[in-house]
Amino acid sequence: MSQATSGVGSGTGAAAGATTPSDFPDLPEATVARLPEYLRALHQLADTGHDTVSSEALAAAAGVNSAKLRKDLSHLGSYGTRGVGYEISLLIAQIEHVLGLTQRRGVALVGVGNLGHALAGYAGFGSRGFRVVALFDADPRLVGKTINGLVVRHVDLLVEFAPAEGVAIGVIATPASAAQAVADMLVAAGVTSILNFAPCVLAVPDGVDVRKVDLAIELQILSFHEHRKSAAGGAVAVGAGAEALPR
């Protein structure tokens, strides 16, 4: 379908060793959000010795509908074999290429407090194509400290150091009151992708992507469903641990 060439600038064959044609169909946003999950499931399958996988099995491993998975994969080309399934290694390579994970991206972490400290040591980043290359904080007691082999610099040096360190993505793990100022500094340093853990809305220029992760919001959404479940019967009193099961 949209297999056709993207039309803009696809002729530059000098790209870094791409084994596959570097075309960028505009994937639906929902599909992009699921590709990492597929990738994780594929790695898991590869580790357990599998060689190929059907859409049904992969969908189960990723927790989605099989038709949805097939449509998602079809958006990035035909990499399956009818009657057989998908070759896992090929699919991994393709998804990693589309997500831009062939080059390891540098992450700057701003705010090395409670949460930020944990993120700095989170192994899941390094194992999935990212590397924390810089730490910043405003607290003088934290500046100069070494965490996971990286020294914490003062946040005022962000604009100075971030470009040289090859920072591609900025992570904000500061209190909400400082988040906007940090975002402004990241933007000034040329960062165009921000992951925000602070519970606040960030204003950024066009062209800068912001994703927000708010732990309390997740709990509140769960709370709603919990609340609804406990009130399902109408006048059911909350109390005993035994929950009324929905038939």
Add this chain to the structure above:
Amino acid sequence: MSQATSGVGSGTGAAAGATTPSDFPDLPEATVARLPEYLRALHQLADTGHDTVSSEALAAAAGVNSAKLRKDLSHLGSYGTRGVGYEISLLIAQIEHVLGLTQRRGVALVGVGNLGHALAGYAGFGSRGFRVVALFDADPRLVGKTINGLVVRHVDLLVEFAPAEGVAIGVIATPASAAQAVADMLVAAGVTSILNFAPCVLAVPDGVDVRKVDLAIELQILSFHEHRKSAAGGAVAVGAGAEALPR
């Protein structure tokens, strides 16, 4: 988005009296996901001395479209005054009630490693209607340790202790390899809401809600957009991001 969709189709049969504030219209899932953000914005406005707020101003503070906000709020009743706006304190009370935040819910945290330790000390939970009431881990070196006034118990005691502690929500911050076993234990302990930080898919019975937060996935989504931006060889100004927030 919605995973483990339970068969909770049980409608509130007699919808006659809309005057009772304890009624639960089936809110669209997208609306539920935004209500916590509105709540946060409302608290922020209340702290700065505001008394009422227009949909336009509140929408700006929450980072959404004003029409969307009005429609969301209309789903939970008419709590605004035309020509004036919304009374902040009333709206806060109403949203907190709908989300079930009037009662403080207990949270059990399983996995007190790198990330779990940070979550145990995260102040954002307590300030928004939740309280960490129990910590569990499988590592003997961590069991018995005290974090934030709570003693870490061995995970095998989860089923025994969780109900007594009033646990309403379970948070999994273990490695992926242990997550499914922990989820099974939480379910066995009567927990019907789980927040999963482990990068894996959880299988749970119907009626149990699972929300997943995967930090690496967020980065990978950002990586895709970064990749696409850097490959836009032409003069194409990328601005179609899902969350562009001009100001």
Add this chain to the structure above:
DNA sequence: CGCGATTTGTGCGTGCGTTCACAAGCGCCT
């Protein structure tokens, strides 16, 4: 007391995302 300014609540068109269902294609077995 009536009018205009302002803001809510919502009907409707549009686009996206999901799901079903099936034709097309591939390998294997006879």
Add this chain to the structure above:
DNA sequence: AGGCGCTTGTGAACGCACGCACAAATCGCG
């Protein structure tokens, strides 16, 4: 070689969500 079973890829229908635009409602003011 040919048929058969299995799986992919996709057309089409459906439902949800979003945003526009406007009628209804309320307050303040002359």
